[in-house]
Amino acid sequence: MSDLALKRRLEARLAKRLRGPVRQRHDQTEIRIDPGEVPDVLRTLHDDPALRFEFLSDLCGVDTGVVMQVVYHLWSETTSDWLRVIADGLSREDPRVPSITFLWKGAEWMEREAYDMFGITFEGNRDLRRIYMPPDYTSFPLRKDFFLADDAARSPGAGVRHMEQTHTPRNAAPGTAIRVAKES
Amino acid sequence: MTTIRTPSADDPRVMLEQQAGAFEPIPPYPPRTEREAEFYTLGEGEMFVNMGPQHPSTHGVLRIVLKLRGEQVVDLDPVLGYLHRGVEKLAENADYHHTIAYMDPLEYISSLFCEWPAVLAFEQLLDVQVPRRAEYIRVLSTELNRIASHSLFMGWFALDLGGLTPILWSFIERDEIVEMLAALTGARMLFNYMRIGGVNGDLNHEFMSRLGTWMSRAASQVEANTTLLNENEIFVRRARGLGKMDRETALRMCMTGPNLRATGVPFDVRRAHPYSVFPELDFDIPTRTEGDSLARYLLRVDEVRQSLRIIDQCLHQMPDGPVMAKLPRRLTPRPGRAYAAIESPRGQYAVYAMSDGTDQPFRLRIHDPSFLHLQSVGLLMPGNLVADTMAIMASLDPVMGGVDK
Numbered sequence: 273m274s275d276l277a278l279k280r281r282l283e284a285r286l287a288k289r290l291r292g293p294v295r296q297r298h299d300q301t302e303i304r305i306d307p308g309e310v311p312d313v314l315r316t317l318h319d320d321p322a323l324r325f326e327f328l329s330d331l332c333g334v335d336t337g338v339v340m341q342v343v344y345h346l347w348s349e350t351t352s353d354w355l356r357v358i359a360d361g362l363s364r365e366d367p368r369v370p371s372i373t374f375l376w377k378g379a380e381w382m383e384r385e386a387y388d389m390f391g392i393t394f395e396g397n398r399d400l401r402r403i404y405m406p407p408d409y410t411s412f413p414l415r416k417d418f419f420l421a422d423d424a425a426r427s428p429g430a431g432v433r434h435m436e437q438t439h440t441p442r443n444a445a446p447g448t449a450i451r452v453a454k455e456s
Numbered sequence: 457m458t459t460i461r462t463p464s465a466d467d468p469r470v471m472l473e474q475q476a477g478a479f480e481p482i483p484p485y486p487p488r489t490e491r492e493a494e495f496y497t498l499g500e501g502e503m504f505v506n507m508g509p510q511h512p513s514t515h516g517v518l519r520i521v522l523k524l525r526g527e528q529v530v531d532l533d534p535v536l537g538y539l540h541r542g543v544e545k546l547a548e549n550a551d552y553h554h555t556i557a558y559m560d561p562l563e564y565i566s567s568l569f570c571e572w573p574a575v576l577a578f579e580q581l582l583d584v585q586v587p588r589r590a591e592y593i594r595v596l597s598t599e600l601n602r603i604a605s606h607s608l609f610m611g612w613f614a615l616d617l618g619g620l621t622p623i624l625w626s627f628i629e630r631d632e633i634v635e636m637l638a639a640l641t642g643a644r645m646l647f648n649y650m651r652i653g654g655v656n657g658d659l660n661h662e663f664m665s666r667l668g669t670w671m672s673r674a675a676s677q678v679e680a681n682t683t684l685l686n687e688n689e690i691f692v693r694r695a696r697g698l699g700k701m702d703r704e705t706a707l708r709m710c711m712t713g714p715n716l717r718a719t720g721v722p723f724d725v726r727r728a729h730p731y732s733v734f735p736e737l738d739f740d741i742p743t744r745t746e747g748d749s750l751a752r753y754l755l756r757v758d759e760v761r762q763s764l765r766i767i768d769q770c771l772h773q774m775p776d777g778p779v780m781a782k783l784p785r786r787l788t789p790r791p792g793r794a795y796a797a798i799e800s801p802r803g804q805y806a807v808y809a810m811s812d813g814t815d816q817p818f819r820l821r822i823h824d825p826s827f828l829h830l831q832s833v834g835l836l837m838p839g840n841l842v843a844d845t846m847a848i849m850a851s852l853d854p855v856m857g858g859v860d861k
Contacts, residue, residue, distance in 0.1 A: 298580050299729070300795055327723065328710050329797060330806050332821040343808065343821075345795055347729065354729065354795050378710030381831045389544070399491035404537040404860065407485060413545055451548075453819075454791035454812045 274301060275353040281322055289313055291360060302356040307342070307369040310359050314372055317346060317355070324348050325355055328376040333367075333386035337416045337452035340367040340392055362392065364415075371396035389414035416450045481506040481521045495533050501525055505842070509538050515612070515849070516856020518830075522842065529837050529845055534830060539860035547820040552578050552652060552787045555817060560646040562822065563858035566605040568598045568637075569800035570858070571650040573807040574820070576731060576796035578652045581789035581811045589777040590654035591733045596770040597640060597649065598798075599763040600667075603674075604633040605801040606756045606763075607681070609853050613753055614685055616850035617694055625681050632670055639663040653781035667771075674764055682757050695750040699836040699848035702747055709832040712825050713803025714755045715852055719747035725799040736773070739765050749851035756853075759801075788815050802826050802853055822861055826854035 274296035282294050282303060289309050295302040305313050317325040325346035334341040340362035346355040359369050371394040373380050383394040384403040391412040394400055402409060411418055481504040487493035498504070508519035517538035523531040543562065547555045555578075559570040572594065579586060611626030634644045639662040641649035649656050685691050701711075706719045716723055724741045726734040742758035744751040789811040797806035803825025812818040829852040836852075837845050 297792065298794065300793075302793070326707060329804065330795070330808060330821065330823040332808060332823070334810065334819050334821075345806070345808065349728075352729070354797070356793070356795060375708075376710055377708050378828050378831060381827060382710075385827075399489050401488045401492060402537075404540040406537070407483065407488070413542060414548075418545075451812065451814075451818065453810060 274299065275351045278351045278353055278355070285316060285320060285323065286313060296353070299353050300356055301351075301353045302358065304358045304360045307359045307362050310342070310357075311370045311372060311374070313357065314344065314346075314375055317348075317357070318375055322350065324350050328372075328379060329354065331372075331379050331382040331386065333390035333392050333414070334453075335364070335390055335414065335416045337450045338364070340364055340390060342369050342386065342392060344372075367392040369394060373397055388412070391415070416452075492533075495521075495523065495531055498523070499525075499530075502530055507845075509535075515854055516859070518856050518859070520833075520845075522845070524842065527841050529840055529842060532834060532837055532845075534833065536830075536860055539856050541861065543861050544820055544822060547817055549816065551815045552789075552817065555820065556650060556652075557646075557648050559822075560648055561857055562824065562861060563800065563802065563805075563826065563855045564645055565608060565855050566601050566801050567645060567647050568594075568601045568649060569798060569805050570822075571648070572598060573796045573798050573805050574809070574822075575650045575652055576798065577794040577807045577809040578787070578789070578817075580794035580796060581792055581809060582652065582783070582787060584653045584781050584783065586654055586781055587778045588733070588775050589658075590779040590781075592770050592774040593655050593659060593779060594650065595732055595734070595737070596767060596774070597637060597655075599766045599770070600633050600637060602763050602801045603760050604630045604637075606760050607633075609756055609801075610681070610685065610753065612853075613695075613749075613847075613850045614691065616846045617691060619685070619688075619691060622681075622684055625684065629677065629681065632666070636663055636666045636670065639666060651780060652787065653783045654779045658779045667767075671764075671767065671771075675761070678757070678760055678764070685753070686757070692750060694847065695753060695851070696746075696748060698749040698840070698844055699851060700746070700748045701832070701836060705835065706747070706832075709835065710828045711803065711832055712828070713799065713801070714759060715752055715803065715829055715832075717741065717743045718751040718755045720745040725797050725804050729797065731796070731798060737766055737769050739769075749847060752851045752853075756801075786815050788813060797823070800825065802829065802855065802858075824858040824861065826856075826858040830854045830859050 278301055279294045289305055291304040291306060317323050325348040327347040329347045330345040332343050334343055342359040344357040362369060371383055380397060380399060383397050384400060386392050387400050388402045388404050389412060482496055487496060502523055502525050505522045505524055507522055509517045519535040521533045522529055543558050546558050556571050556574055559574050560567045562570040607626040607629040611623030614622035638644045641647040701719055703719045703721055706716050720743055722741050722743045727741055739762045742755055744755050791811055791813045793810050795808045797804050806823035808821035809817050810819040833849055836848050
């Protein structure tokens with residue numbers, strides 16, 4: 273099902289900038305890059321006549337429990353696959369990645385959302401403020417160390433508490449289990 | 457030093473202390489970004505008007521701070537989050553079957569389209585083959601839902617332009633479809649009908665007889681309903697040239713669906729990245745080049761006609777067989793990532809799911825087209841009159857349940 277020609281094109285054009293192999297499953301092709309390479313790689317994907325990924329389908333943040341990631345999904349008429357670009361290895365303490373609003377202005381709100389939910393700073397986004405949560409809110413709800421009040425199974429001693437809490441439960445035992453992503 | 461706190465939604469004192477519905481347009485804290493500082497600085501002869509959050513034409517609970525010069529909009533700042541329920545977080549704490557019920561209230565006008573990408577993504581994670589009959593039922597029911605959604609759009613759009621009759625007409629159409637889907641799924645609005653590996657229940661007699669009666673007059677009814685607006689000079693003159701967007705800007709703003717196709721880009725996920733049985737079905741992708749509000753309206757009328765074609769083909773081509781794949785009750789997909797997108801009445805609706813091998817999604821990202829269309833309002837409105845802002849917004853057809861997630 274996956275587009276093998278796309279894999280070869282990506283390997284040829286992005287060779288040194290890829291972090292790990294090009295993965296393919298179902299109708300998706302996945303590449304991983306360093307966060308610093310994002311503007312460069314996405315510009316290549318957007319402008320290269322053999323790739324022409326002109327349509328940003330989705331942008332979202334991911335907290336794997338170990339690192340932060342920013343995931344871009346792109347569409348192009350040159351391939352039958354979705355291209356997934358993962359900016360991998362952002363630190364969980366201070367996740368930073370360059371903004372891509374210079375290519376797709378529409379990414380502005382999606383970056384705001386990723387900032388709101390994960391605290392990822394998109395450098396170059398001119399309007400990076402919270403979008404869903406109230407402006408005085410201090411935590412980042414979709415991080416893995418943000419536990420829901422009724423998520424007692426995963427957070428020993430978490431119990432019911434005020435929803436607005438800092439990252440780790442105050443009364444959590446040391447080594448409280450944070451869900452960690454497993455890669456296939 | 458005192459810190460200024462704006463009341464948080466989960467603060468129980470809010471209900472006691474704050475007078476309901478009173479919102480200051482200027483936020484009581486220093487600006488956080490360049491853009492915010494620029495927006496909340498008034499120039500010569502400018503003023504702020506706070507529209508919403510309770511406003512009949514904001515299509516949900518949305519607040520827009522308008523910066524006006526006289527009656528002209530200079531700039532605007534949409535304030536979201538009034539309907540934020542944190543579905544993505546809830547889904548991480550629910551099992552895979554449970555997640556589908558959370559997807560329904562996102563775009564409550566077209567709930568089946570919210571369930572579908574989630575189900576598709578989970579099926580990719582699990583490597584499940586869906587029975588062909590189930591695929592056809594999915595297409596059939598969602599296309600009906602698309603017509604219901606579009607007919608409601610036509611009513612709303614006219615209502616926001618000041619015409620009261622079309623909304624009554626469109627609710628007649630929508631109600632028939634909704635009753636039909638209620639016979640099929642058991643619910644009128646939040647269907648919870650799709651299942652991982654198929655659908656919940658085969659077509660039944662009541663659904664088929666209602667559908668047959670409706671289909672026999674649907675095509676002529678569409679024409680009759682649209683003549684009310686298409687040949688209305690006041691409506692056409694008001695909508696033509698309003699909120700014009702060109703092709704490049706629409707792509708740059710990540711717009712999809714009818715709003716993108718009205719600018720001349722023939723991007724429809726059903727053809728651009730086919731899923732389900734759409735490759736076997738014969739239908740056109742209507743496009744228009746004007747990119748204004750009228751084009752967006754007319755395009756949706758064309759789409760309704762195409763949906764009727766698809767429904768007709770589904771009824772003729774539908775095979776016999778089971779409607780559910782055999783799956784265990786407790787689903788534990790292998791670790792991996794999946795992305796599924798479909799064409800909803802508003803544009804590309806997508807779900808990005810990650811599995812970590814447990815029975816709960818590790819991450820569930822919901823991509824909603826309304827969110828991005830609402831963002832482009834910021835480009836379309838400046839320069840227009842206050843009254844036209846409503847018309848432009850209605851023509852983009854955002855649903856706040858989906859925008860706020």
